[in-house]
Amino acid sequence: LCEGGELLDRILSRGGKYPEEDAKVIVKQILNVVAFCHLQGVVHRDLxxxxxxxxxxxEDADMKxxxxxxxxxxxxxxxLNDIVGSAYYVAPEVLHRSYSSEADMWSIGVITYILLCGSRPFWARTESGIFRAVLRADPNFDDLPWPTVSPEAKDFVKRMLNKDYRKRxxxxxxxxxxxxxxxxxxxxLDILIYKLVKSYIHASPFKRAALKSLSKALTEDxxxxxxxxxxxxxxxxxxxxxLENFRMALVSNATDAMKESKVLDxxxxxxxxSYRKMDF
Structure with missing residues (x-):
């Protein structure tokens, strides 16, 4: 039984926002549970x-x-193509009726923005106005308290609120x-690794060579x-x-939800x- 109340209530009790270090703790918990859901092939759609x-x-209680x-x-x-979720947290691609788990990441970006500054990144008096802001407006990082927020935190939020879901x-x-x-x-474990490897091994020799060359430009992060x-x-x-390494890693994280979502496919x-090996 969760007796500690909603995250929203905690935010309000702190004056509308969290100190940056405390916000980190909250965001890490959110990301961990969402990462688990996504690995199982489950998209929440209402974060x-x-x-x-x-x-x-x-104060240090875990969240569910x-x-x-x-x-x-x-x-x-x-x-997916149906428009669901709460207006302030809906990703642009949801409004375009073509989205996947990246939409959850947008919602986490909105939550993080609120945790750090106490206001919503996209606001209007009507739902249609909110949707227009989500599609066309950029979040404000100029007003207080953003000048006092660390560059790393701002970069994190900006990357989560990238309107191009492929860059999120x-x-x-x-x-x-x-x-x-x-x-x-x-x-x-990230299902993205499986998607990337699948794409690589089915690519043409020319594309694989190009990808190998581009890999030399990867950042330290x-x-x-x-x-x-x-x-x-x-x-x-x-x-x-x-292939056995990939299979064992996936199976060790498998739940009934993963079987339902056909992620194992x-x-x-x-x-x-099965007749190749990869190294890093």
Whole structure:
């Protein structure tokens, strides 16, 4: 039983916003639970402070995500098209009726913005006005308290609120962002790794060569994320990763939800790895 109340109530009791260090703790918890959902092939579609409950009244209490009434199972390459969710937290691609788990990441960006400054990034008096703002307006990072917020925190929010969903971070990537980096934080397995490998092994030789060349331009932040993901695959002693490594990592995280969402089908598309090996 969650006796600590909603995250929204905690925000209001603190005067409308959180100190940056406290906000980090909240955002990490949100990202961890959403990363788990996304790995199972579940998109929540209604992430907002009202749907996170604290387990107790203690300041350091853990949170639980509730209200999966609008959630849906989704295959790795599937797009959803129905407009659902709460207006202030709806991603642009939801309004365009073509979206996936990235829409949840937008909602987390909105929550983080609120935690840090106490106001919504997109506001209007009507729902249609809010939707127009989401599609056309940019969040305000000039007014107080943003000048006193760290550059890393602002970069985090801007990347989460990128209107191009393809440039938005996944939950696992977000946990390796410089603002949240923590040596003691376990980074969860990311289904994006499976999508990227699937795309790579089915690409033409020319495209694979181009991707290999582009990989040399990866930033240190991106490398931190990739190293963490490769280590979760538990490479062999020679440093190589095979199809069996991918299978075991996915199966060890499997739940009934993952079976429902057909996420496990992605392994079939990675069959060419059965006679190949990859290294990092």
């Amino acid at each position: 907002k402070p009202e749907n996170f409950l604290f387990t107790s009244r203690n 995500l509730i209200d999966f009434g609008l959630s849906d199972f989704i295959r790795p390459d599937e797009r 971070m996944t939950a696992a990537q977000a946990l390796t962002h410089p603002w949240l980096q923590d040596e003691n934080l376990d980074v969860p 991106e490398l931190v994320y990739l190293r963490a993901q490769v280590m979760l695959l538990e490479p062999n002693k020679d440093g190589h990763v095979s 992605i392994l079939n598309a990675m069959a060419p790895l």
